[in-house]
Amino acid sequence: MSAALAALLDPARTTADGPVAGYVGADVPVELLTAAGYHPVRLSGSPHEDASDGIGYLGGGLDPAACSVLTRLLHGGYGPLDVLVVSRDCEASLRLFYVLRELARVEPAVALPPLHLIDVLHLPHRTTTRYVRAKVRGLRGWLQQRCGHTVSGDELAAAVAAHDRVRGLLRAVGELRGQRRLTGTEALGVVAATTRLPVHRAEELLTALVAELPGRDPRPGHPVYLTGSSHDCPDVYTALEDAGLLIVGEDHDRGDLLSTMDVGVPAGAADVDALDLAVAERYQHNGPSAPRAAIAERAAHTAAALRGRGAAGLLSYVREHDDGPPWDFPAQRDAAGVPAAIVERQAYGLIDPSELDRALSALGVPAVVA
Amino acid sequence: MSAPTPRLPSAAAATAHQRQWFADLHRDHTPGDPLALVNADAPQEVFRAMGIPYVVNQWWASIVAAKRRTQDHLARLRERGYPDYTEQYSSTALGSAFDTDPDSAPWGGLPTPSLVLAETTGDASRKIFDVWGAQPGVTFYPLESAAADTVPERWWELMPHRWEEAVGTDRLDLMVGELEGLIRFLEATTGRRFSEQRFTEVMALVNEQEEWNRRTRDLIAAARPCPIAVTDSIPAVMIPQWHRGTVWARDAARRLHDEVADRVRAGAAVCPDERVRLMWVGRGLWFDLDFYRRFQDRYGAVFVWSMYLAIAADGYIRHVDPDSGDPLRALAARFAAFSDQLYTPPWSAEWYVKEARTHGVHGVVHLVSDDARGSWATTRALRAAGVPVLELHADNVDARRSDPEHLDGTVGRWLEAEVLPRTDG
Numbered sequence: 001m002s003a004a005l006a007a008l009l010d011p012a013r014t015t016a017d018g019p020v021a022g023y024v025g026a027d028v029p030v031e032l033l034t035a036a037g038y039h040p041v042r043l044s045g046s047p048h049e050d051a052s053d054g055i056g057y058l059g060g061g062l063d064p065a066a067c068s069v070l071t072r073l074l075h076g077g078y079g080p081l082d083v084l085v086v087s088r089d090c091e092a093s094l095r096l097f098y099v100l101r102e103l104a105r106v107e108p109a110v111a112l113p114p115l116h117l118i119d120v121l122h123l124p125h126r127t128t129t130r131y132v133r134a135k136v137r138g139l140r141g142w143l144q145q146r147c148g149h150t151v152s153g154d155e156l157a158a159a160v161a162a163h164d165r166v167r168g169l170l171r172a173v174g175e176l177r178g179q180r181r182l183t184g185t186e187a188l189g190v191v192a193a194t195t196r197l198p199v200h201r202a203e204e205l206l207t208a209l210v211a212e213l214p215g216r217d218p219r220p221g222h223p224v225y226l227t228g229s230s231h232d233c234p235d236v237y238t239a240l241e242d243a244g245l246l247i248v249g250e251d252h253d254r255g256d257l258l259s260t261m262d263v264g265v266p267a268g269a270a271d272v273d274a275l276d277l278a279v280a281e282r283y284q285h286n287g288p289s290a291p292r293a294a295i296a297e298r299a300a301h302t303a304a305a306l307r308g309r310g311a312a313g314l315l316s317y318v319r320e321h322d323d324g325p326p327w328d329f330p331a332q333r334d335a336a337g338v339p340a341a342i343v344e345r346q347a348y349g350l351i352d353p354s355e356l357d358r359a360l361s362a363l364g365v366p367a368v369v370a
Numbered sequence: 371m372s373a374p375t376p377r378l379p380s381a382a383a384a385t386a387h388q389r390q391w392f393a394d395l396h397r398d399h400t401p402g403d404p405l406a407l408v409n410a411d412a413p414q415e416v417f418r419a420m421g422i423p424y425v426v427n428q429w430w431a432s433i434v435a436a437k438r439r440t441q442d443h444l445a446r447l448r449e450r451g452y453p454d455y456t457e458q459y460s461s462t463a464l465g466s467a468f469d470t471d472p473d474s475a476p477w478g479g480l481p482t483p484s485l486v487l488a489e490t491t492g493d494a495s496r497k498i499f500d501v502w503g504a505q506p507g508v509t510f511y512p513l514e515s516a517a518a519d520t521v522p523e524r525w526w527e528l529m530p531h532r533w534e535e536a537v538g539t540d541r542l543d544l545m546v547g548e549l550e551g552l553i554r555f556l557e558a559t560t561g562r563r564f565s566e567q568r569f570t571e572v573m574a575l576v577n578e579q580e581e582w583n584r585r586t587r588d589l590i591a592a593a594r595p596c597p598i599a600v601t602d603s604i605p606a607v608m609i610p611q612w613h614r615g616t617v618w619a620r621d622a623a624r625r626l627h628d629e630v631a632d633r634v635r636a637g638a639a640v641c642p643d644e645r646v647r648l649m650w651v652g653r654g655l656w657f658d659l660d661f662y663r664r665f666q667d668r669y670g671a672v673f674v675w676s677m678y679l680a681i682a683a684d685g686y687i688r689h690v691d692p693d694s695g696d697p698l699r700a701l702a703a704r705f706a707a708f709s710d711q712l713y714t715p716p717w718s719a720e721w722y723v724k725e726a727r728t729h730g731v732h733g734v735v736h737l738v739s740d741d742a743r744g745s746w747a748t749t750r751a752l753r754a755a756g757v758p759v760l761e762l763h764a765d766n767v768d769a770r771r772s773d774p775e776h777l778d779g780t781v782g783r784w785l786e787a788e789v790l791p792r793t794d795g
């Protein structure tokens with residue numbers, strides 16, 4: 001294995017670099033956190049831990065990944081967080097925010113970091129841009145209050161440029177997936193690492209990875225493109241790849257979708273207002289994600305991305321209580337032009353073996369006898 | 371045993387009006403003419419002012435459910451590869467779009483709308499409308515739904531006049547922009563005109579209607595025993611609500627008020643042996659409306675509260691400053707945070723507590739469906755205020771999961787164990 005890949009996939013290498021900003025959801029503008037001097041860490045759940053406390057607050061009808069994040073937060077599972085920023089990338093994140101806000105109001109004994117919602121919306125209209133810009137400004141103002149200094153245009157421009165470089169490198173890693181140089185499970189781990197490492201460390205390791213990978217032998221497996229739910233842990237990827245698939249791309253925001261667009265430092269930048277707007281437009285238009293985008297937009301994106309990676313099949317994996325993806329699937333299947341299958345209402349971190357066999361045969365892959 | 375109180379005339383009148391209105395719609399509607407399908411919390415006042423007829427998505431779902439046709443509607447979604455297990459209350463009407471036998475459909479079927487309007491809430495609801503928008507002749511117009519980082523707790527005191535403060539300027543700016551876009555779109559695609567004068571009248575009629583509902587709610591809160599059944603107040607409030615902005619709807623709300631006032635004066639009672647006053651939190655149990663009566667004989671337990679009248683009383687009124695106010699901004703304030711009032715803590719939680727107190731309820735039955743929002747906070751706040759709460763896990767339209775025997779047993783055991791001991795003696 002390449003040294004950079006090993007370093008990226010080793011979570012023990014993550015050490016906090018200054019005050020830590022935990023965040024929920026891909027709609028949190030991480031460049032603002034970096035510019036304010038925080039080390040942004042994206043919060044993930046775990047299907048291997050009991051999440052009943054989180055389910056108690058969020059209810060049994062909500063994405064178990066969000067219930068897991070809440071449980072971990074309540075039990076201090078992320079270590080000390082100096083602030084917590086929640087986006088509204090999906091309904092579950094918004095409800096998680098509401099529960100946290102209510103807990104802070106009525107149960108002050110529960111230790112929670114200072115909390116802020118960033119309400120990034122996604123309709124492609126000017127009215128939406130103005131709103132998102134106001135929300136970006138609001139987040140910047142709130143962070144400035146907490147960290148005690150005013151973010152300068154230069155600081156924000158530097159943070160934007162750094163995170164854009166990481167996105168560019170992630171896209172380069174994506175190209176290498178098209179050449180089968182790393183598995184989907186590895187790619188998922190690489191993206192995850194970039195959401196918990198300090199941005200400069202992520203950039204160093206990714207730069208090394210992109211230099212090392214072209215020399216690697218192609219990975220085996222039947223190449224498929226994965227759509228449906230987002231994956232905050234590798235279990236399902238591992239199960240799919242153990243069954244003979246190679247996940248060459250995906251359209252969720254813990255994979256390829258995290259880095260489809262850059263912010264871009266506006267010409268003659270260093271003006272914070274111009275940067276706020278650039279950040280707002282990037283987060284408004286990044287996507288198209290399953291919980292937020294139109295069916296037609298998703299189908300077009302999925303079909304194009306699938307062809308770009310040379311996938312021979314389309315698999316939609318949908319976790320229980322993740323309500324958006326099953327509505328996308330019929331149009332994605334029609335647009336894909338390759339065999340397609342869906343497995344729905346799967347338990348968090350698992351894929352039902354008989355559903356997997358059914359999907360494999362629909363995709364034209366012989367079932368692997370375990 | 372006393373005879374149950376007769377059906378409230380205004381409830382019967384509202385139901386009859388709705389039937390007639392829908393029959394007239396069938397008679398007058400030519401396919402291709404402007405007709406909207408809108409969500410219950412959408413800014414219907416724009417359509418009212420422009421004379422564009424609309425059908426409320428959730429109302430239609432309740433009709434389908436009352437005719438016990440929800441399952442075959444959901445099956446049509448499944449046949450087309452769409453899920454039949456998410457947001458059934460919003461997706462039922464889409465099943466009507468795929469009806470191959472409209473003659474057998476409830477009420478002669480749902481005419482195909484030219485426009486569907488919905489907010490982009492939830493992860494599935496905008497997708498349901500995307501599918502609508504893919505049907506021939508149907509356009510989907512999505513509206514943003516914004517969320518606030520902080521909100522004032524006692525919103526019901528602010529909303530009538532100080533709505534800008536309650537909802538927040540960013541959200542209102544966005545929603546006004548959205549409404550201006552919607553109006554321009556409707557002007558361009560339907561040829562109808564948006565008259566500011568007409569719109570001002572519509573907004574005034576809505577405020578008058580909801581003011582009558584507010585007085586009615588206050589009467590019922592104070593009356594002992596409870597003068598009307600929730601199964602009467604729901605149609606008597608909701609049908610006029612779907613017709614809000616008309617003289618008929620305003621007058622229907624006044625008629626309901628006058629009937630309730632008469633009953634209170636006469637000491638009329640849903641259950642003269644009223645011993646337990648209950649509050650129903652959640653959507654109506656459309657497939658089993660009889661549920662609300664079944665605890666009267668055995669326990670003297672009466673449902674005195676449902677959200678439909680209470681949210682009409684507190685959730686809609688948005689007065690406009692006659693000199694400087696913008697009625698469009700007031701409309702934005704009516705719907706920008708509408709569902710927050712019912713489902714987002716602290717707004718929702720504190721409001722249910724306020725209503726439980728003013729109605730003097732002994733217990734709350736809280737319907738928690740899969741897509742319920744904010745239910746932990748609601749239950750917690752009520753219990754913290756000393757009100758026993760039963761969480762009933764069921765779905766309000768999907769009767770597969772809501773067997774009456776199970777529901778009755780659960781409520782009965784809870785009444786015996788938690789509520790009655792606190793009321794006797």
Ligand code: SF4
Nearest residue numbers: 046047048233234235
């Ligand atoms: S992948 Fe599974 S085992 Fe590893 S951290 Fe995530 S949840 Fe735990």
Ligand code: SF4
Nearest residue numbers: 371372641642643667
């Ligand atoms: S218990 Fe209530 S409903 Fe039943 S007969 Fe007596 S008064 Fe009427």
